[in-house]
Amino acid sequence: GAVVSQHPSWVICKSGTSVKIECRSLDFQATTMFWYRQFPKQSLMLMATSNEGSKATYEQGVEKDKFLINHASLTLSTLTVTSAHPEDSSFYICSARVPPQETQYFGPGTRLLVL
Amino acid sequence: SQQGEEDPQALSIQEGENATMNCSYKTSINNLQWYRQNSGRGLVHLILIRSNEREKHSGRLRVTLDTSKKSSSLLITASRAADTASYFCATGGSRLTFGEGTQLTVNP
Numbered sequence: 001g002a003v004v005s006q007h008p009s010w011v012i013c014k015s016g017t018s019v020k021i022e023c024r025s026l027d028f029q030a031t032t033m034f035w036y037r038q039f040p041k042q043s044l045m046l047m048a049t050s051n052e053g054s055k056a057t058y059e060q061g062v063e064k065d066k067f068l069i070n071h072a073s074l075t076l077s078t079l080t081v082t083s084a085h086p087e088d089s090s091f092y093i094c095s096a097r098v099p100p101q102e103t104q105y106f107g108p109g110t111r112l113l114v115l
Numbered sequence: 116s117q118q119g120e121e122d123p124q125a126l127s128i129q130e131g132e133n134a135t136m137n138c139s140y141k142t143s144i145n146n147l148q149w150y151r152q153n154s155g156r157g158l159v160h161l162i163l164i165r166s167n168e169r170e171k172h173s174g175r176l177r178v179t180l181d182t183s184k185k186s187s188s189l190l191i192t193a194s195r196a197a198d199t200a201s202y203f204c205a206t207g208g209s210r211l212t213f214g215e216g217t218q219l220t221v222n223p
Binding site: 004006032034042043044045046049059091093095097102103104105106107108109111 | 150157158160211212215216
């Protein structure tokens with residue numbers, strides 16, 4: 001099956017710093033990737049849709065200037081949390097579709113802790 | 116916004132028993148998917164059922180879909196300790212909306 005990796009798996013940073021999370025499709029090309037956020041004991045919330053070669057599409061309420069998404073190649077999308085604050089601490093998960101399949105393949109997630 | 120609601124929120128059973136989880140949604144759908152999430156990990160796709168299907172099987176999993184009631188159920192038969200995880204339903208095609216999830220604990 002399709003494999004999606006994320007790096008790093010966890011990160012601790014100081015408030016005010018920026019953190020970059022990578023999402024890679026290892027054995028397929030992904031024109032579209034998705035970024036989700038999950039708070040403890042809660043469900044996943046879609047943050048944005050990352051499109052290769054074009055701007056990301058953000059969900060309502062997600063600050064695009066705070067969560068920068070770059071989908072520079074068919075196998076890599078990055079999410080940068082800029083000027084991170086403690087309330088940004090969460091579990092960030094990416095996924096990718098393999099068209100024409102409708103299922104999504106998820107990365108293992110990145111746990112972010114902002115002190 | 117989250118449109119899926121699942122019940123129960125938590126379910127604890129003994130190994131060998133069956134586990135049933137339910138999911139309700141609000142808008143019309145083309146398909147509904149079920150995913151499993153082990154603690155602190157990513158999601159694993161379990162099964163997809165289309166709006167014109169009423170029931171689908173995959174190994175020990177059985178999913179039903181009732182579009183008139185906007186609800187779906189996931190049945191895991193002969194549960195194992197390794198089935199311990201959170202289970203989510205999701206709708207929306209590519210822009211998935213997840214239910215609140217059911218935390219299943221299977222005790223050995």
